[in-house]
Amino acid sequence: MDLIDRYVYAVVRRLPHSQREEVAAELKSLITDMLDERTNGNPADRKDVKIVLLELGHPREMADKYSESRKYLIGPELYDSFMTVLKIVLLSIAFAVAVIFAIQSILEPHHLLDHFIDFILSLVQIPIAALGWVTLIFAGIQYFGIKSVKNLDDLESWDPEELPEVPDEKSVIKRSETIINIIFTIFFGFLIGASYFAIPAIKSGDSFVSVPFLNKESFSVYFPLILLLVGFGILKEILKLVSGKWTKKLAIQISLVSLLSLATVLIMIALEAPFWNPDFMSELAGTGIIQPGTELYQTIERIWSNGTIIIVILTLFGFVLDSVLAFFKSVKNV
Amino acid sequence: MSKAKEHLDKIMLELRRGTITIGVLSQLKEPQYGYSLVKVLEEKGVNVEPGTLYPLLRRLEKQGLLVSKWDTDETRPRKYYLLSPLGEEVFDLVCKEWKEMTEVMEKLISPRGDGGKTDGFD
Incomplete structure (x- = not known):
């Protein structure tokens, strides 16, 4: 039958x-x-x-x-954080896409229709990808991080002395702080992604031009890694949001993510593809805002030629600082 | 009235969940296959849906309270379940607890002292 x-x-x-x-x-x-x-x-x-x-x-x-137990991709204990992060991410994406549409429309008003189509397409495509990534991150936290009570013994033999202290004001991670960080990270990712990571300038009165920092040819090589960095940045914030307070465990997690970010930066350097716009200085001079030979020009040139090393040191410093601060904040409250 | 009925249903559902397990254990001193167990329980006034009973049998087997054996001699292969030694032990313990519990509950819910009169109204 x-x-x-x-x-x-x-x-x-x-x-x-x-x-x-x-x-x-x-x-x-x-x-x-x-x-x-x-x-x-x-x-x-x-x-x-x-x-x-x-x-x-x-x-x-x-x-x-x-089936004996229900299996969760994202369990009830993570669901609220998941929804919060998802809302923030989607809203900041919408905002970033809109800003980029505005910039494009101002820079190239005669291609308004194209930009508008891009805008609509981005509004459809990027949020779906973002949904995927956020879900993936949370599913990972669920899978690796959240341990449900392993057996009944754990529930029966416990010591009230071992209950964690109620976190004081200082160790509580402010939600607003993580939210702002996520928005900022996404926005930064968009600026780079849309190759508007540039100095906008008005070229002798006729039209807008921008002097990009990055090398357009090798951009496609770097872009996935930059996306990865943005992802790590968001992951850090999500971990903070889920934890809700500074703990040693969180500090270790943050250090690990920082280490991964650092490795990504090192890979970017190891690729040895030209990262920066090789014509930056001449293009900058071409806009007319800075004259070659002036002191300002020389200063910028000096900074520019040492750009890579400065950025690397800054990121190194940033990642180390992140980890050290995390440990410091967690220890301070024990 | 239907509101009360709703609550009753909810509470009974929770109550039944535990009692079904005890009921099942009580009937498996002799081997039974799933549907025969449904019938036996039904005869004794316990209605269990087959859809609830079968997964329960499997779970109890996994926990080691039951042992099972496929009988392929009959016209149709059937899986017979039987209390394991552990299951028998657990069943005895549960029975004791159950008796104590029903006694305590009886004291709680039946009116104090004599047969069912409530105080104050004549």
Whole structure:
């Protein structure tokens, strides 16, 4: 009877592979028993089968009863943080996309329609990707981080002395702080991604131009790594949001993420592809805002030629500072 | 009235969850297959949906309270369940607890002193 097979399949496909064969055989014999009972041993028709299956209940409900614990991609203890982060991320993306649309429209007003189409496309595509990433990060935290109580012993032998202190004001991580950081990180990612990481200038009165910091040719090589850095930045904030207070565990997590960010920066350097716009100085001079030979020009040139080393030192310093501060804040409150 | 019924249903659902397990254990000193167990319980006034009973049997087996065996001699293969030694031990313990609990509950819910009169109204 194909209805029975279909029902059994609908149940077991929701179960782990190891259980499927056994449960299927058992369910089938149960259903035939129930049918026999109904028809007193006479052959059952489709209507009988339907009644019996309806009595058994929806396949999903049945499968739920078979599987012992519910498995969560993002469990109830993380759900609130997940929704908060998702809202922040989506809102800041919408904001960033809108700002970029505005910039593009001002810079190139005659391509308004193109920019508008880009704008709409971005509004559709980027939030979906962001949803994916945020979900992935939270699923990772759920999978690796949240330990449900392992066994009953843990619940029975506990010492009230071991309960964590109520965090004082200083160790509580302000939600507003993490939210602002996420918005800032996303916005920064967008500026780079839209290659508007540049100095805007008005070229001798006729039109807007911008002098990009980055090398357009090798940009595609770096962009995934920059995205990764943005991702790490957001991950840090999410960890802070989930933890809610400064703890040693959080400090270790933050240090790990910082280490990964650092590794990403080092990879970017190791790639040795030209990262910066090689014509930056001449383009800057071309805009007319800075004349070659002036003191300001020389200062900028000096900073520019040492750009990589300065940025690397700054990021290094930033990541180390992040970790050290995290440890400091966690220890201070013990 | 329907509000009260709703609450009753909810409370009974919670109550039944635990009692079904005890009911199942009580009937498995002799091997039974799933549907025969449904029938036995039904005869004794305990209605269990097959959809609830089968997963429960499997779970109890996994916990080691039941042992099972496929009987392929009959016209149709059936899986028979039986209390394991551990299951018997657990069942005895549970019975003792249950008796104590029902006694305590009886004292709690039946009116104090004599047969069911409430004080104050004549």
